[in-house]
Amino acid sequence: MDFTIKKYRQLLISLQKEGYEFITFEAYCLGKRRPKFVILRHDVDEMAGNALKIAEVESQLGIISTFFFRIVKQSNKPEVIREIINMGHQIGYHYEDLATTNGDKELAYANFQKNLAYFREFAPIKTICMHGSSTSEFDNRSLWKTYDYRDDGIVGEPYFSIDFNEVFYLTDTGYCWDGYKTAVRDTAPNNFNLSFHTTDDIIQAITEGKLPAQVMILAHTLWTDNLLKWLFVFFREKIRNSIKRASRNNAFVKKIYSGLVKLYWKND
Numbered sequence: 284m285d286f287t288i289k290k291y292r293q294l295l296i297s298l299q300k301e302g303y304e305f306i307t308f309e310a311y312c313l314g315k316r317r318p319k320f321v322i323l324r325h326d327v328d329e330m331a332g333n334a335l336k337i338a339e340v341e342s343q344l345g346i347i348s349t350f351f352f353r354i355v356k357q358s359n360k361p362e363v364i365r366e367i368i369n370m371g372h373q374i375g376y377h378y379e380d381l382a383t384t385n386g387d388k389e390l391a392y393a394n395f396q397k398n399l400a401y402f403r404e405f406a407p408i409k410t411i412c413m414h415g416s417s418t419s420e421f422d423n424r425s426l427w428k429t430y431d432y433r434d435d436g437i438v439g440e441p442y443f444s445i446d447f448n449e450v451f452y453l454t455d456t457g458y459c460w461d462g463y464k465t466a467v468r469d470t471a472p473n474n475f476n477l478s479f480h481t482t483d484d485i486i487q488a489i490t491e492g493k494l495p496a497q498v499m500i501l502a503h504t505l506w507t508d509n510l511l512k513w514l515f516v517f518f519r520e521k522i523r524n525s526i527k528r529a530s531r532n533n534a535f536v537k538k539i540y541s542g543l544v545k546l547y548w549k550n551d
């Protein structure tokens with residue numbers, strides 16, 4: 284089984300063995316770079332409790348990562364946030380304010396500042412990253428065409444701060460590492476010409492010295508050793524991917540799907 288906590292631990296250990304240094308995204312933005320490094324980024328889209336298991340494994344291995352929390356209730360769990368900080372990890376804001384305000388930039392920026400201030404009650408936050416909001420017509424990053432996050436003491440946003448031709452970007456969308464093929468926004472075109480499907484494929488590449496020297500890994504918080512949870516996510520992602528594909532060519536399917544997504548994330 285892939286995308287279990289056990290498998291995640293194997294991945295981290297193989298990186299350590301091959302001499303990769305783990306640096307936080309914030310450290311990267313501040314210029315503390317090394318010749319061979321990995322940045323671990325976790326987007327806590329949902330199932331926030333799972334983040335704890337991931338944070339624990341990393342702590343046991345002496346690794347610090349960054350967990351990006353959304354403001355929605357499936358992600359924003361104060362007790363989880365506190366525990367993660369206590370383990371020594373960093374947190375960031377996983378913003379989606381332009382999508383939630385239906386493109387009202389002024390309101391979106393006001394919400395952004397309010398939400399950022401809320402998360403800063405837990406820890407000083409220096410980095411943010413956008414949530415894909417794949418069913419919204421608004422790209423959350425467009426906010427920065429009008430405003431500048433640096434005015435809010437933010438030093439980095441992966442999509443603006445990283446050259447993905449230098450740093451190889453791995454993302455686990457949909458319980459596989461080549462799910463970017465169905466991703467709408469969360470993609471980073473690059474010249475590496477490398478693609479992996481399973482975590483074992485990546486581990487093999489690491490051991491053979493074929494993984495690039497500079498890597499960012501986006502691991503969502505869906506990795507679990509709990510079989511029921513795992514099965515739930517596995518089948519849901521399968522269904523979601525076929526719907527995403529179908530809705531590309533079918534406006535009706537697209538409308539129904541985005542309505543259902545809105546209902547699921549409704550914040551009350």
Ligand SMILES: [Zn+2]
Nearest residue numbers: 326328414415
């Ligand atoms: Zn997200």
